[in-house]
Amino acid sequence: MAKLTGALKGLTGSIDNLIFYTNAKGDTIVQRKGGPTRAKFLKSSNYERSRENSSEFASAAKASSYVGGILRLEQDWAREKGWYRSLQARMMRIVKTDELSERGRRHVANGDLSLLEGFRFREEMPLSRILNGGWELIPDDGKLKVNIYPFGKATYAGYATHIEIHLFVAAIDFLKSDRIQRSVAHGPAALAIIGKSGLELEVDMKGMDAPCFIAMLGARFHREVAPGRTVPLKDNSFNAMDIIAAWRRESAQEQR
16 A cells, blocks of 8 residues: 555546545555455455454444433534544554453453543543543542533633533443443533632432443534623634543443
8 A cells, every 4th residue: 555646646446456436535546456255255265364364343333322422412512523533543552451351352341441531522622621630530429510610711712602501421331332421511601700719510310320421521612692691612623521530330241
């Protein structure tokens, strides 16, 4: 596989045994046709390691889609390009930490979910640049509380007047493709007020019975267009969404 430049850049199609295509980054790639037949790939011992890698890659891709599904109703975040591929790479790192399963059967469900913490759905806008006073997670009798401390000179568009803060919590069974999610939002609230006072968000987790949990925290900016009326900014590049916690239920046994 090679990358083309110059006059041939942008070429697509095939010539003899060569295939030309454009990848997601806009590069023109050329590679040879060929590869094993499906039957050979599935049965030949020469491709055993490839089958193992393919199986584990598929499990990471599915896990990424489950997590991404939490944001489907939040188009201001889900519209951002590039996060799915980055999340899939993070999931592969988790798959490789599964010490309970044999190679080729390793799975996110048995890996170190804490590796998800700090993942940013907007790579260029970490949540810490907005909520720069920090936050604290407090599990409390079937609830998950997040204390958001006062934040000072946050990074946001100069014409923003209000901020909306969301907490998403999902209980996920990666193997059964089951997900229960709940969320709570505060705002839109005036930046001048909430930035000085901070706030607390709380999600009731009773009935969220699954082996794996993920918590996300996000901020979205608004501007006031009339007294008591705000609208989200059309420029959503200042919005942020991070995974702030990921964990397995303490009583969870090995997932098969």
